Each structure stands twice: as structure tokens, then as C-alpha cells.
Amino acid sequence: MSLDNYHHGDLKNALIQAGIEILAEEGVGGLSLRKAARRAGVSHAAPYAHFADKQTLIAAIASDGHARIHERIEKVLADHPEDPLRQLVGAAWAYVQFGLEAPAHYKITFSGAIQDEHGHPEFMEISQRNMQVLKAIVERCRAAGIMDSGGMDAELQAVSLWGLIHGLVSLWIQGQLPSHLMQRITPEAMLIAALQQVVKTPIAKDVLA
Known part of the structure; x- marks a missing residue:
């Protein structure tokens, strides 16, 4: 071609x-x-x-991954502007969906293969933007009494939450979860179970329907 x-x-x-x-x-x-x-x-x-080189291509691949996640999160925020709990669950689901639908792309997006992140401003901007959005959602949940601070500032809590979500996605797409559990529980249900550990408000089972 x-x-x-x-x-x-x-x-x-x-x-x-x-x-x-x-x-x-x-x-x-x-x-x-x-x-x-x-x-x-x-x-x-x-x-x-x-x-310009291989690293520029890797940065573009990772930037594209973050942009795809961001697009999903922005839709969640637009659909539920006054519901912090749905924003939280929906934003978390955006990561899970991307990981399940495009596992290779997801792995590369979070692989750390970019040698000099600061030399790729587009990547820095979009990756930091997603974390800032997650931080803002955490702040809304805390203000609404949905989450306790646990003595952490909002940014640290957002990073901890992202670690929980990312760990779950990575375990799922790498087939590291118990097989009987993967056969019995949907990714949606597993995500809700994980998030329920960090929020005080009960999460409806059909919240992602």
C-alpha cells in the first residue's frame, strides 16, 4: 500500500x-x-x-491509550454530572473496559517503556490529565460522604485507587486470577466488589448496566 x-x-x-x-x-x-x-x-x-524514532512511536501509542480512556471518562462525567458515585464507578470501568477490549494496547500504555517521559509533552499532558480527573472525582466522593480520606490527601488517594483498578485489570488480562473465579464472576461484578472496599455507600449491582 x-x-x-x-x-x-x-x-x-x-x-x-x-x-x-x-x-x-x-x-x-x-x-x-x-x-x-x-x-x-x-x-x-x-x-x-x-x-522521529522508536521512542516517539511508543509515546504516541501510550498517549493514544490514555486518550481512549479519557474519552470514556468524559462521557461518564457528562452522563452523570451530579452523581459522584457513578462517576467513580464509571471512571474505573473505563480503565477495565479498555484493558479487556485492547489488552496489548493497555499493557503498552502502562508499560513504562518510554525512556524520557518529559521529552514527550503530549504523553505527559494526557496521562496527567487522567490522574487529575480521577483526583477530582475522589474529591467529589469525599465531599459527598461516599469515601473517607483515610488521612490521605486527594491526590494520594486517587493514586491508591488507580493502583487498585490497574492491579485488577492487569491480573484479569494476564490470566492471573483463579480460573473458577473468572468463570463465575463478571469483570463488572469484580470491579464493584473491589470498589466497595473503598467506598462507604453501597454500590448497586446494575450501576454499569
Whole structure:
């Protein structure tokens, strides 16, 4: 496929998808712009229109992952502007959904494979934005009496909450949970059970319906 076959913006997305597939199969050591170009069906020089090197491509892949999660969270906030509990559950579910639907992309997004994060401002901006949104949701839940502070400031509590969610997603997509549990309990139910440990208000079983 020649470069002319791509509409504006399609080449960058095609290379990102190619990079995801290569990273999932071969790891960071197996990725190169040349391989991504070959898989995307373009010339070896084509990727340089968007990416200076392999690290730039990895940063773009991770940024795209954070952007996809952010888009889901923003929809939750728009759908439930006055309901902090639903915002919390919905934001957590945004991470879980992305992990279950695109496990390879999720792993790369949170892999730490970017060597110099500060050298990639787009990645820094979108990854920090998601944490700030989660912090704001935690603050709303605390103000509404849904969560106790536990002696932590809101940012630390948001990081702790994200760690709980991320751990659950990672265990699920890596098949590290007990098989009988994965067969018996849906991801939605497992997430609600995990969140119920950190909130005082009962979470309805159909909250994600």
C-alpha cells in the first residue's frame, strides 16, 4: 500500500496500530520504525513524517491509550454530572473496559517503556490529565460522604485507587486470577466488589448496566 492510499491522519493511526501489534508479539526490543512501516504497508521512510524514532512511536501509542480512556471518562462525567458515585464507578470501568477490549494496547500504555517521559509533552499532558480527573472525582466522593480520606490527601488517594483498578485489570488480562473465579464472576461484578472496599455507600449491582 502506498502512502498516497492514506487519507490525512490515517498513516499515523496505522503506524500506531502496527506498533501495538509488534510490541504485543515481540516486546520493545522487537519494535522498529522499519518494522512498523512494513506491517502498515508503507515505505520505510514514511513513518518519519510522524515519528522521529522508536521512542516517539511508543509515546504516541501510550498517549493514544490514555486518550481512549479519557474519552470514556468524559462521557461518564457528562452522563452523570451530579452523581459522584457513578462517576467513580464509571471512571474505573473505563480503565477495565479498555484493558479487556485492547489488552496489548493497555499493557503498552502502562508499560513504562518510554525512556524520557518529559521529552514527550503530549504523553505527559494526557496521562496527567487522567490522574487529575480521577483526583477530582475522589474529591467529589469525599465531599459527598461516599469515601473517607483515610488521612490521605486527594491526590494520594486517587493514586491508591488507580493502583487498585490497574492491579485488577492487569491480573484479569494476564490470566492471573483463579480460573473458577473468572468463570463465575463478571469483570463488572469484580470491579464493584473491589470498589466497595473503598467506598462507604453501597454500590448497586446494575450501576454499569
